[in-house]
Amino acid sequence: MSTEIEPLRAGAGTARPRAEPSGTGTVPAPARRGRWVWLFLLGWVLQVAVRLWLASGQTMPVATPDEAGYLFAARVLTGGPDADLSYGTVYRGGYPLLLTPAFWIGDDPVTVYRSALVINALVSALMLPLAYLLLRALHVRRRWSYVFAHVTALLPGVLFYSEFVLTDAVLPVVLLGWLLLVHAWLTAPNTAPPHRVTLYGAGASLLVVFAYTSHTRGAIFLVVHGALLAAAVLCKWRPWRAAASAALVALAGTFAGTLLNHSLLPHLYPAGDNDLSGNLARRLTTQDGMTWTLSLGTGQVWYQAVATGGLAALGLVTVAFAAVRRGTPARLRALALGLLAIVAGIAFATSAALPVEYRIGNYVYGRYLACVTPILVAVGVAVLLRAPRRMLPRAVCSAAVLTVLAACVVQWYAGDRLSRYTYTRYDFPETSFLTWDWTSFRLWHATLAGLTLLGLAVLSTQLRRPSREAGPLVLAGLLAAVALATVVTATDRIARPLVRETTAHTDLRGRADLPHTRSIALDWNVPWTIRLSHYYWAWWSDGSIFDARWTKPPQNVDMVVLSWPKNVPATATWPGGAPDGWKVTDSRRTPEGDWVAWIAPPAASGA
Numbered sequence: 001m002s003t004e005i006e007p008l009r010a011g012a013g014t015a016r017p018r019a020e021p022s023g024t025g026t027v028p029a030p031a032r033r034g035r036w037v038w039l040f041l042l043g044w045v046l047q048v049a050v051r052l053w054l055a056s057g058q059t060m061p062v063a064t065p066d067e068a069g070y071l072f073a074a075r076v077l078t079g080g081p082d083a084d085l086s087y088g089t090v091y092r093g094g095y096p097l098l099l100t101p102a103f104w105i106g107d108d109p110v111t112v113y114r115s116a117l118v119i120n121a122l123v124s125a126l127m128l129p130l131a132y133l134l135l136r137a138l139h140v141r142r143r144w145s146y147v148f149a150h151v152t153a154l155l156p157g158v159l160f161y162s163e164f165v166l167t168d169a170v171l172p173v174v175l176l177g178w179l180l181l182v183h184a185w186l187t188a189p190n191t192a193p194p195h196r197v198t199l200y201g202a203g204a205s206l207l208v209v210f211a212y213t214s215h216t217r218g219a220i221f222l223v224v225h226g227a228l229l230a231a232a233v234l235c236k237w238r239p240w241r242a243a244a245s246a247a248l249v250a251l252a253g254t255f256a257g258t259l260l261n262h263s264l265l266p267h268l269y270p271a272g273d274n275d276l277s278g279n280l281a282r283r284l285t286t287q288d289g290m291t292w293t294l295s296l297g298t299g300q301v302w303y304q305a306v307a308t309g310g311l312a313a314l315g316l317v318t319v320a321f322a323a324v325r326r327g328t329p330a331r332l333r334a335l336a337l338g339l340l341a342i343v344a345g346i347a348f349a350t351s352a353a354l355p356v357e358y359r360i361g362n363y364v365y366g367r368y369l370a371c372v373t374p375i376l377v378a379v380g381v382a383v384l385l386r387a388p389r390r391m392l393p394r395a396v397c398s399a400a401v402l403t404v405l406a407a408c409v410v411q412w413y414a415g416d417r418l419s420r421y422t423y424t425r426y427d428f429p430e431t432s433f434l435t436w437d438w439t440s441f442r443l444w445h446a447t448l449a450g451l452t453l454l455g456l457a458v459l460s461t462q463l464r465r466p467s468r469e470a471g472p473l474v475l476a477g478l479l480a481a482v483a484l485a486t487v488v489t490a491t492d493r494i495a496r497p498l499v500r501e502t503t504a505h506t507d508l509r510g511r512a513d514l515p516h517t518r519s520i521a522l523d524w525n526v527p528w529t530i531r532l533s534h535y536y537w538a539w540w541s542d543g544s545i546f547d548a549r550w551t552k553p554p555q556n557v558d559m560v561v562l563s564w565p566k567n568v569p570a571t572a573t574w575p576g577g578a579p580d581g582w583k584v585t586d587s588r589r590t591p592e593g594d595w596v597a598w599i600a601p602p603a604a605s606g607a
Helices: 029-057 066-077 094-105 109-124 127-137 142-153 156-163 171-187 194-214 217-234 240-268 276-283 287-307 311-324 330-353 373-386 392-414 429-435 443-461 470-506 528-537
Strands: 519-523 542-546 559-563 583-589 594-599
Touching: 029 109, 029 127, 029 142, 029 156, 029 470, 066 094, 066 109, 066 240, 066 528, 094 109, 094 194, 094 240, 109 156, 109 171, 127 142, 127 171, 127 373, 142 156, 142 373, 142 470, 156 287, 156 373, 156 429, 156 470, 171 194, 171 217, 171 330, 171 373, 194 217, 194 240, 217 240, 217 330, 276 287, 276 330, 287 311, 287 330, 287 373, 287 392, 287 429, 287 443, 311 330, 311 373, 311 392, 311 443, 373 392, 373 443, 373 470, 392 443, 429 443, 429 470, 443 470, 470 528, 519 528, 528 542, 528 559
Parallel strands: 519 542, 519 559
Antiparallel strands: 559 594, 583 594
């Protein structure tokens, strides 16, 4: 984040920094500031509008089980009914807490869901001003910082996930906000007002606590944050009182977040969770587990490199160079090391915790590192705009080598599993677009496409005709066009079909009196994607699970959903015969699984 980083040192490149005009020019400083305020306000509104337009077809959770988990956690936080997600992944309470206004606005599941997407859009669009501040810290000129801030806010890893009720909609903004605040806290001059430095530290702590309370990835942010606070004291960059106040905020917030998360467990996981921490411990203590972890983590790095047309790889090698270069200022070296630790921590910790799911997304996956991608892309853009001609080829070649080596690791470890295992289209929005293949994964085709985009980006920055501004303008247009085309296509090919299919397979509206269904019990043998969707449509109902193979369906509920075996009438699915008054209200045979919904007699449901 400084011109001290050699690849970004002023002296060459298409966007060499120039002195900003002073307040004594022909345009008064207040007028210029006013224009910039309007530019950012209108830009933020535009980014919100793009997100709402893309999400306009989303009416129910389809990124299951994650979306459903966060929605049900938010429902519990607002005093709503429970939903039994036992033996599943634990969804934390920080992000659901952000969604609680959606429950104050809506009184039906679709309105609540769409209101949550509005909250996503409002937060996600803040990437625009934050990316601008990051690019300015990297000494990119003001006008180009604004243009490329829009490009950064349109990245598929930022934009596409805002269409779903996922932490990935807000974590990129949270992490970038934390980075800017902790940078300001570390590098503030000794003459800076103490209260301002305190606010920087407290703000950084609050953001990292929110990340920790929202997702397990936040634990890595918290560790890095604590290490930077400790380093600031040990190296005497900040007085111990300043570090102590920031640490106190972090400790108090972590304690409160832990209490919040624990309070959700009995409401959502009465029989326990899927023990991802056990997976983590086993993988990090065995040779096979370490091979799995390192290989899958490398696959995550490969995905981000290719998905961003090589820019994330370019940013990553630049940050690594800054971390090891002798001339890098110590505080910036600490930030660079912290960012590298976050990338490595997320990639390898999430890989270690993953269960074996026999899907290609186990081996190459983009969502987990998507929160770091905007930062790395912004660094990569700064390199393209500002690196001296003698340094740019080295940086670009290093990024290309990193991408190819990562692809080799994926090919070596995953092998033919990349074609044999399940292809889940939701896992590959960027690479599907790059290869124009929505039914299978192509490792080397995607690698070649990503590196081709990197080459085009480099060529665009070398344009000098008809003016020096041509290069950055062409680069911005190229990156924005690819990003928007990717997200629009992914929305059309992935998001909208998933909504149509899941609605057709599960929607009980019009077939049952859902607002007056106070409780629903689901057979464990019904596929979990169907179960979670039924919880969603039966929004006002307490949800529970039983296993019809060993347990009789409960009769103290208003609705029971049972698995529907082949060649069996729907009316014969109740084990031993249905009790008096119980009747079938709906039944479906779907590619996901077959089910029958039974409703209780009026006397029982009114009891």
